[in-house]
Amino acid sequence: MRLGLQLGYSGEGFARAVDEVVEFEAAGADLVVVPEAYSFDAVSQLGYLAARTNRMELASGVMQLYTRTPTLTAMTAAGLDYVSGGRFSLGLGASGPQVIEGFHGVAYDAPLARTREVVEVCRRVWRRETLVHAGERYRIPLPPGEGTGLGKPLKLINRPVRDRIPILLAAMGPRNVALAAEIADGWQALFLDPAALPEVFGPALAAGRARRDPALGPLDIMVPLPFAVAEPTERLLARHRAQLALYIGGMGARGRNFSNDLVRRYGYADEAATIQELFLSGRRDEAAAAVPERLVHATALVGRPDELRDRVARLAAAGVTTLLVSPLAATRAERVKDIAELKHVLSR
Numbered sequence: 001m002r003l004g005l006q007l008g009y010s011g012e013g014f015a016r017a018v019d020e021v022v023e024f025e026a027a028g029a030d031l032v033v034v035p036e037a038y039s040f041d042a043v044s045q046l047g048y049l050a051a052r053t054n055r056m057e058l059a060s061g062v063m064q065l066y067t068r069t070p071t072l073t074a075m076t077a078a079g080l081d082y083v084s085g086g087r088f089s090l091g092l093g094a095s096g097p098q099v100i101e102g103f104h105g106v107a108y109d110a111p112l113a114r115t116r117e118v119v120e121v122c123r124r125v126w127r128r129e130t131l132v133h134a135g136e137r138y139r140i141p142l143p144p145g146e147g148t149g150l151g152k153p154l155k156l157i158n159r160p161v162r163d164r165i166p167i168l169l170a171a172m173g174p175r176n177v178a179l180a181a182e183i184a185d186g187w188q189a190l191f192l193d194p195a196a197l198p199e200v201f202g203p204a205l206a207a208g209r210a211r212r213d214p215a216l217g218p219l220d221i222m223v224p225l226p227f228a229v230a231e232p233t234e235r236l237l238a239r240h241r242a243q244l245a246l247y248i249g250g251m252g253a254r255g256r257n258f259s260n261d262l263v264r265r266y267g268y269a270d271e272a273a274t275i276q277e278l279f280l281s282g283r284r285d286e287a288a289a290a291v292p293e294r295l296v297h298a299t300a301l302v303g304r305p306d307e308l309r310d311r312v313a314r315l316a317a318a319g320v321t322t323l324l325v326s327p328l329a330a331t332r333a334e335r336v337k338d339i340a341e342l343k344h345v346l347s348r
Contacts, residue, residue, distance in 0.1 A: 001316055001346050003339070004031035006061065006224045006324040009039040018052050023336045025056045028343030033061035033091065033188075033224075033324050038103045043076055050084035058084055061188060061224075061324070062093035062170040066100045066108065070118040070138055074125035078160040086161040091188055092118065093170030096252055112179055113137055119167055119183050127163045130155045168222065172258045174204040181208025186220030186322070191244065191259065193266055193298040194223075194318035200265050205319075220321050225301040227325035229338045232302040236328055238288075241296050245288040248272055249279025268292055301325060301342075308345050 005024055007017060021032050032049060036042040042060045049058055058080065065073065073090070080088040094100075094111035101108050117135040124131060130153045133140040141151035169180035170188040180187040181204065189201075209219065226240040247259035254276065263272045271292050278287035301311055301323070315323070325342065327335035 001312065001320065002030045002322040003028060003343050003346055004033055004057075004059075004222065004322050004324040005029050005339075006033050006326045007035065007045075008326070009035055009037055014045065014048075018049060020332055020335065021049065021056075022052055023332070024339050025053055027336050027340040028347075029056055029339055031057040031059060031089075031322065031324070033059045033222075035061050036063055037095070038099050043080065046080050046088070047083055050080065050087070053084075053087075057087045057089060059089040059166075059168060060091040062091040062095075062168070064095045064100065064104075065092050065114055065118045066095065066106050067104050070121035070133075071125060071131065071140065073118060074122040075156065077122065077165050078126060078156065078158065081161050081165050082158070089166040089168055089186070090122065091168040091170065093188070094176070096258060097256065098252055110137055112175055115169065115176075115179060116183065119169075122167065123164065125156050126160050126165055128155050128159065166220075168220070172262050174201075177201055177204040178208035181205045181219050182211045183208075183216075184219070185216060186222055188222045188224075188324075190224060191247070191262060191295075191299045192223045192320070193295070194315050194320065195298065196266050197318040200262075218321075221319050222322040222324055223315065223320050224324040224326065225299065226328050227301045227323075227338065227342065228328040229305060229308065229341050230302060230329070231304070232297060232300065236302060237296055237300060239328070240300050241291050242284075242288045244291045244296065244299070245275055245279055245284065248291070249275045249277075249284075249287045254280070263295065266295070268295060271295075302328070305341060305345065308342065309348070312345055 005021065034042040034045045042063055046058050046060060077088060077090040094115060097108035100106050114137050117138050121133055131140055132153045141153055166185035168186035168188050169184040171177045171180045172190060228236060230236060248263050251257060251259055260272045260276055271290060275287045275290050278290060303311060327338055329335045329338050
């Protein structure tokens with residue numbers, strides 16, 4: 001099982017955070033993932049990390065596929081793979097209408113079809129094929145009658161470091177998860193309860209794997225987790241509880257919130273409705289208090305070394321292959337020590 005790190009959205013203290021990532025790399029971390037959402041872009045930060053690290057892999061977690069053309073996404077990934085010496089993985093996601101329409105002013109339509117076409121275009125660009133794509137959502141070059149009519153098929157000028165950069169799809173709904181299992185190198189989950197994985201995600205994973213090209217190899221299942229080698233106290237888990245409330249209650253609109261839908265599928269329908277109602281009415285502390293205790297603990301990795309070994313074993317048994325941890329310890333020295341301890345657990 002790989003040990004990855006999930007950076008936060010805040011750009012505050014980024015240089016210090018990268019200094020810490022360098023220490024995490026020395027402690028054995030294999031991967032660092034940079035998010036985007038509606039924060040600073042992930043690409044500039046990944047370029048900086050490429051220059052500051054030597055061994056660890058880099059990934060976006062995730063770049064939004066609506067806000068860049070498929071070709072630009074492919075060029076950007078190839079560029080990051082180039083400056084990192086072949087260490088980049090392209091994490092992609094559809095985000096949601098609240099961000100795509102509300103912040104970018106782009107219609108949120110056909111996320112599955114767009115994802116499939118973006119992945120297809122990226123892989124063709126990296127193989128340096130002369131690009132001609134006549135899809136349902138993207139047509140490259142523009143067909144006659146659109147634009148100036150002067151567009152012509154082109155291929156990437158540079159020769160990429162790799163002609164197959166790993167693609168990681170963020171997915172929560174059954175159809176999205178099935179698509180990730182079918183066409184992606186990895187699936188980036190969110191708020192994954194390993195005990196619920198077989199029932200909630202098993203059918204979608206099986207459906208996608210049944211259509212999967214064997215040349216892709218096994219699906220990498222990646223799970224973000226707040227992490228500490230410590231007693232799982234309420235104080236230590238307070239930030240995770242608040243994040244759950246934010247996503248379940250506020251990341252989306254009533255009737256269209258992917259995290260809320262996920263928690264309902266876990267069996268917390270009443271709790272999900274309560275959290276959303278409290279959060280959207282401005283009662284955020286009450287929304288956080290309404291998050292079920294079992295959900296908080298199931299979606300975190302906090303405990304003594306023997307408890308961590310048991311948790312890691314359960315995650316592995318559920319099919320998880322990469323941990324994306326966010327260290328919670330109060331000091332930098334403690335966080336680095338915890339990463340080294342977790343790497344030891346994973347190496348046993």
